[in-house]
Amino acid sequence: MLLTFRVQNFRSVRDIQELTLLATPPDAGLAAPLIHGATVYVSPLAGVFGANASGKSTVLRALGTLRALAASGSDARDAARRFEPFRLDPASRLLPTRFEAEFLADGVRYVWGCAYKQGEVVAEWLHQYGRDRRAVWYERDRAGVRTLPRVRLEALALAVAADPSTTLLALGADAGHSFLGPVAAVLAAITTVRVAPGTRLVNDLEHLAPRWSDELTLLVSRAGLGIAGVDTAGEAVRLVHDARLGAQALGAYGESDGTIAWLDLLAALLPALDRGGLLIVDDLDAILHPSLAAEALRLLSDPELNPGRAQLVFAARAVPPTIADTQRWYAVKSDGATRLAREPADQGLAPGELAHELWLAKHTPPP
Known part of the structure; x- marks a missing residue:
């Protein structure tokens, strides 16, 4: 289960932005027991709302890129080649893109992250958290890879030294590594579902x-x-x-088109309710009737119907009435950069404002 996601210097995101799915017990989330006996509560839903071009899709695309960087070596190489920094600030073009995810795998809490530039992973880290302490499985930068001896990553460390365009976690997934494989599988289970017009x-x-x-x-x-x-x-x-x-x-x-979109969403959602995983849906309400979208959200929010503790991160234009305040995030822009906020910003046009500007442009004589 995804607990927290952070992104920096990716497309319209300049500064570090954090999307959290941690919830306050007892009724705001799904209970997830930890291996050392504690329990965390995690929200099954996170909705990102905002005006056109505010960066809603960028946040979801960042999650999809995180998945690519962790899933397999070839996917990671492709993602690193598609380096897309914040381009409205010249300094940002020289800095790496950074992703970090905090998540649960088999009752253990992990933090995995990486930083990459054009075709090169410049930093990567994987930490495990117990009740009272943190274990650094590995940390990697241009100086080399430092690993926890019991994790046995020597061969993979040599591989990433020879090929810095991929991640050590992705190579571990490809090799079926006994430690890294199950960790990578959680991030590889992130699935993008297409429900927008034209998917037919x-x-x-x-x-x-x-x-x-x-x-x-x-x-x-x-x-x-x-x-x-x-x-x-x-x-x-x-x-x-x-x-x-x-x-x-x-x-x-x-x-x-609406029927096809509903079927595609259900075909991905129903298996996830049983086995778990994170679904990403952009423009949830672009083609689905609001009542159908609300039903999908209800399925995820019911612990009895969602025994696998599946999660959904989605973007939409309107806020569904069934989603809690703590599950709402708003993408807003300031100085051309997207930030995630808990409250919406007034970025819309007043009624008739755009038409009025066009009328003025047509009827104002040139100087």
Whole structure:
């Protein structure tokens, strides 16, 4: 489970910004027991809201990049090559991008982070926290890699010395390392779900056939979409609709974009409720009806329906009424840089302001 995420010098983010999912017990989050007997409470939801171009998508994209840096060596190399610093400040272009995540893996609390520039990971660290102390598994910079002897990272340390464009954690994941593999798996389970308009161009219903379940049929047929059932007899999934002459099955391109988006979200969400993991959804309300988006949030917030303690970090234009104040974050801009705040900023246009400016421009004679 993700506890805290920090990002610095990435796209529209200049200074360190922190997104936390730690919650205050007992009713604000899901209970997560630690291996040494303590319990932390973690929110299953974090919503990022704000005006257009405020940086909502940047925060979510940063989480996706963190996943790439930890998941595999090839993904990490690709992410490091796509160095995207804050470009409105000349000094920021010379500084590395930094990511850091605090998370739980098998009841143990870890902090992993890295800093990278164009094609080079310049720093990386992995720390484990117990009840009273911190164990430094490894720390890496341009001077070398310092490791905890019992973790046995000598071969991987030599590999990153020869290839500084990847992360030691990603190499550990590739090698199935007994210590690093399970840690990397938590970050590799971060999944980006596409529910924006146009996803039907790449996501047909056929890709859902191997993952179809009775729970998915139930949620689809009860969603007020006019769907009476599902035909999965063939290789493709076809939704059965009520019609004047009886039930009729439609193919994928007979369905609305909203229906396709709801199916894609559910197909990722339902397995996560059982096994856990973090889902990222940008523009949650761009195509989904607010009532459907609210239902997805309710599924995650119910401990009985979410035994795997799955989490969702999403961006949206409007704040759903079902999300708590502590689960709301607002992306606001100051001096061109995005910051995360607990309160919204007044960055909108007054009614008619833009049209008035256009009228003035057209009717004001030149000097």
